[in-house]
Amino acid sequence: MEKIISSPRGTSDILPEEVLGWQFVEKAARRQFLYYGYREIRTPLFEETELFARSVGQTSDIVQKQMLNLAAQGAGSDADDMKNSLLSLRPEGTASIVRSYIQNNLDKKERLSKWFYIGPMFRGERPQKGRLRQFHQIGVEAIGPDSGSPYLDAEVIGLSVCILRESGVDDFNLKLNTLGTLEDKENFSKYLRSVLSSRLDALCPDCRNRYERNVFRVLDCKNKSCKEVVKDLQLDYSYLSETSRNYYESVKAALDSLGIVYQEDPRLVRGLDYYTHTVFELSCSRLGSQDALGAGGRYNHLVKELGGPDVGAIGFALGMERMLLAKAEDATLKSSPVQVYVVALDEKFFPRAFQLLQFLRKKEISADINFSSSGLKSQMRQANKSGAGFVAMIGEEEFIQGKVTLKNMADGSQEQILLDEAEKIIKIVKEPESPRAREFEKL
Ligand code: HAM
Numbered sequence: 001m002e003k004i005i006s007s008p009r010g011t012s013d014i015l016p017e018e019v020l021g022w023q024f025v026e027k028a029a030r031r032q033f034l035y036y037g038y039r040e041i042r043t044p045l046f047e048e049t050e051l052f053a054r055s056v057g058q059t060s061d062i063v064q065k066q067m068l069n070l071a072a073q074g075a076g077s078d079a080d081d082m083k084n085s086l087l088s089l090r091p092e093g094t095a096s097i098v099r100s101y102i103q104n105n106l107d108k109k110e111r112l113s114k115w116f117y118i119g120p121m122f123r124g125e126r127p128q129k130g131r132l133r134q135f136h137q138i139g140v141e142a143i144g145p146d147s148g149s150p151y152l153d154a155e156v157i158g159l160s161v162c163i164l165r166e167s168g169v170d171d172f173n174l175k176l177n178t179l180g181t182l183e184d185k186e187n188f189s190k191y192l193r194s195v196l197s198s199r200l201d202a203l204c205p206d207c208r209n210r211y212e213r214n215v216f217r218v219l220d221c222k223n224k225s226c227k228e229v230v231k232d233l234q235l236d237y238s239y240l241s242e243t244s245r246n247y248y249e250s251v252k253a254a255l256d257s258l259g260i261v262y263q264e265d266p267r268l269v270r271g272l273d274y275y276t277h278t279v280f281e282l283s284c285s286r287l288g289s290q291d292a293l294g295a296g297g298r299y300n301h302l303v304k305e306l307g308g309p310d311v312g313a314i315g316f317a318l319g320m321e322r323m324l325l326a327k328a329e330d331a332t333l334k335s336s337p338v339q340v341y342v343v344a345l346d347e348k349f350f351p352r353a354f355q356l357l358q359f360l361r362k363k364e365i366s367a368d369i370n371f372s373s374s375g376l377k378s379q380m381r382q383a384n385k386s387g388a389g390f391v392a393m394i395g396e397e398e399f400i401q402g403k404v405t406l407k408n409m410a411d412g413s414q415e416q417i418l419l420d421e422a423e424k425i426i427k428i429v430k431e432p433e434s435p436r437a438r439e440f441e442k443l
Contacts, residue, residue, distance in 0.1 A: 010125070010133025020337075021324055026118055028166040029138045036159050038116040038140055043096040045120065046070055049086040055095035055302055057273025059214040062091045066123040068133070089122035093139045094274070094299070094315055095306075101143050102308035112144040112152075118320075130290030130322050138163065138323075140296075141315035143303060148312050150247055153278045153298065154254030160282060160294055160316045161260055168327045172284045172293055174261065176252070177268040178237070178277050180244035182301060185276065187239040189215045199229045216269040222289075235266040244277065251278050274299040278314065284326040293326060294318030339429050340367040341383035345395035347373045353394045356404060356422065360392075363426045367392075383409070390429055 070087040192215045210217040279297035296316025304310045344353035360367040383391045393405040407414040
């Protein structure tokens with residue numbers, strides 16, 4: 001027996017019966033992007049590894065343990081030049097967006113670039129429910145000289161909340177914190193080191209390492225004894241400068257004015273290095289250990305650190321797999337969008353049925369047919385399974401009289417229509433009162 005090849009661990013197929021749910025979420029997000037004035041950007045799925053090391057951070061888990069690198073193989077192949085560069089699949093979107101912003105001189109073209117992206121990201125993590133090696137994000141980045149307003153922070157956070165709600169995810173919490181400027185962050189890390197120095201023994205080996213290299217990481221370690229230590233820490237905002245404190249107060253006031261509910265969490269630091277000032281996380285406790293639906297924050301120095309102009313930025317990314325896990329089931333999205341199922345009661349009627357099928361599709365009616373010749377019963381079963389609102393049947397009598405019988409599957413009523421007047425079918429199927437037509441409109 002031949003070996004069956006499965007998809008690589010940590011990846012999954014999105015089967016047609018699931019795709020409607022994905023499209024629903026995407027469509028909800030795209031609608032909000034239009035209202036909020038964010039435009040789509042598409043960047044490559046792989047980049048120079050150095051881009052991620054310099055943005056996400058050398059000491060981050062992503063760069064340390066999770067990068068999926070590309071290997072160029074085969075002497076004399078067209079990809080020979082790749083041997084001299086280290087390339088990785090993108091673990092997130094922000095670094096690529098900033099790279100593109102710089103490369104395309106966007107600061108000279110507009111004061112504020114408001115961009116969004118939807119697509120796959122790749123991290124070599126240990127897979128579990130809600131944690132994959134290929135997963136999908138809906139993300140937003142607002143970058144430019146005019147990005148320094150606390151109202152923009154509120155807009156971006158508000159947009160993330162709005163996309164979750166419009167996608168059917170209602171049950172989530174928003175956590176908020178500020179890290180302040182680079183200087184404030186430095187003060188915060190000094191403070192953390194000083195309070196943790198007497199508890200080093202209680203930290204896991206990873207965190208003892210992190211204590212030296214990036215002490216913030218200790219705050220979101222999942223290890224039980226580290227969590228205990230972190231729980232006892234007295235954290236206030238004493239490390240913040242007055243300007244940073246005022247900025248944070250303005251962000252909170254703007255969120256309050258939008259009626260957005262949040263919990264302040266001084267322990268929220270995020271696992272990526274580039275953040276300054278506002279950071280936030282959206283979580284859903286029902287999801288278990290992988291409960292983060294999305295997260296984001298400001299990164300006022302990243303553009304400059306990657307060789308670009310000195311402009312600020314803020315953004316977020318939502319994990320689509322987790323959004324779908326947290327979303328209430330919507331039964332109508334499970335059904336296929338067939339409006340009319342065409343049935344030929346004998347092979348000799350098939351050419352006419354096939355013509356009718358094409359006619360319906362040209363008129364923007366979704367229609368399908370059974371390609372194997374089978375009896376009425378089995379074809380009606382198929383029609384039922386397809387969820388079609390109507391069945392258009394051609395049997396002996398219809399064939400001779402140049403007609404079709406149109407059956408309404410909701411109430412069982414049927415009428416004969418001359419094929420010369422097939423436009424009538426369109427009118428009936430598109431009738432706005434038909435529940436099927438309404439459902440179709442949703443897609
Ligand atoms: P992140 O927190 O690394 O941030 O990821 C954002 C979201 O992506 C997570 O909250 C989660 O829902 C989802 N996610 C991350 N890793 C996985 C995984 N292995 N499997 C399934 N879902 C996952 C970022 O990526 C930043 N770029 C966000 C950002 C944009 N900050 C500023 N702009």
